[in-house]
Amino acid sequence: MPGEFALIDRIRARARSRVDVLLGIGDDAAILRVPAGHDLVVTSDTLVSGVHFPAQTAPTDIGWKALAVNLSDLAAMAATPAWCTLALTLPDADADADWVDAFLDGFLELAERHDVALVGGDTTRGPLSITVTAHGFVPEGQALRRDGAHAGDEVWVTGSIGDAAGALAQWRARGPSSAKLRHRLDRPTPRIAVGLALRGIATAGIDLSDGLAADLGHVLAASSVGARIDLGRLPTSRTLADHFEQAQRWPLQLSGGDDYELCFTAPASAAFAIEQALAACDVTGTVVGQLVAEPGLRFTTPEGEDYVPAAAGFQHFQGVH
Ligand code: ADP
Numbered sequence: 001m002p003g004e005f006a007l008i009d010r011i012r013a014r015a016r017s018r019v020d021v022l023l024g025i026g027d028d029a030a031i032l033r034v035p036a037g038h039d040l041v042v043t044s045d046t047l048v049s050g051v052h053f054p055a056q057t058a059p060t061d062i063g064w065k066a067l068a069v070n071l072s073d074l075a076a077m078a079a080t081p082a083w084c085t086l087a088l089t090l091p092d093a094d095a096d097a098d099w100v101d102a103f104l105d106g107f108l109e110l111a112e113r114h115d116v117a118l119v120g121g122d123t124t125r126g127p128l129s130i131t132v133t134a135h136g137f138v139p140e141g142q143a144l145r146r147d148g149a150h151a152g153d154e155v156w157v158t159g160s161i162g163d164a165a166g167a168l169a170q171w172r173a174r175g176p177s178s179a180k181l182r183h184r185l186d187r188p189t190p191r192i193a194v195g196l197a198l199r200g201i202a203t204a205g206i207d208l209s210d211g212l213a214a215d216l217g218h219v220l221a222a223s224s225v226g227a228r229i230d231l232g233r234l235p236t237s238r239t240l241a242d243h244f245e246q247a248q249r250w251p252l253q254l255s256g257g258d259d260y261e262l263c264f265t266a267p268a269s270a271a272f273a274i275e276q277a278l279a280a281c282d283v284t285g286t287v288v289g290q291l292v293a294e295p296g297l298r299f300t301t302p303e304g305e306d307y308v309p310a311a312a313g314f315q316h317f318q319g320v321h
């Protein structure tokens, strides 16, 4: 079994650098240069086996997702990703080297797509857990925050929502499952290009990790506004519609989580610019409702009735096979 330093060497051998990395993996800390006139945007997320992913998830998918959830946070801030660090806690198992290699396959594939350099980290023994910290830049003052939304703004959602939660529901039920839905759970696509395109257009934004109800709720709280969301307009993939009826879909789409789409707000006058920006990124966008001055988040069915979503359930995968 390789020791900690052999594992770090494996990681170092595969990590690509960038010109703004003055010193990467190998010293006590990395030295990084932020471009002039830019703010540094930093985010961190931990994935714990059995809590954030089923213990038997393929290591390549875990690697992809560990970085993807962090890049999604940078996308939601309209930041250009640049660097990341990786803190790995690995069980004392003979398969460590193989596991790390497979993990890096997924992690580095996504890192290379977005020109993100792995510049350091930490390697320890313990129950499997992965913490990634990602760093990005925005031109000074141009980050997309949660607190800029105004009453009257439209609420947009990229792509489609509910697929990942649908995959989880199928997995828990141990019945028929869709590979397409499962792919959206295991390999979320961070909407980096969309975040960048929304600079100067959107008034507020967030990425959808815990479900639209909870995450839009954060924007509303930060911006001191309310919202009315039309359930008939929720962007829904063909696959989700094929596997779940409407009444089953709403809880998945509102409270399921793991979508990693962006939810953002903008005045109606910006709709055309947004359509163009999204088209240039080859991503669809849907207006799902509007912000109102009165606090609170209300969902309305196509029949015009109020709909109260279930509270987001804590996802726990231990002991489920
Ligand atoms: P220290 O004891 O000074 O913290 P470490 O032995 O933890 O040093 O790490 C040595 C170098 O390897 C550091 O540059 C650190 O950032 C890097 N490193 C350690 N673990 C990882 C990892 N999982 N991924 C990337 N770099 C790592």
Ligand code: MG
Pocket: 121, 122, 123
């Ligand atoms: Mg260390």
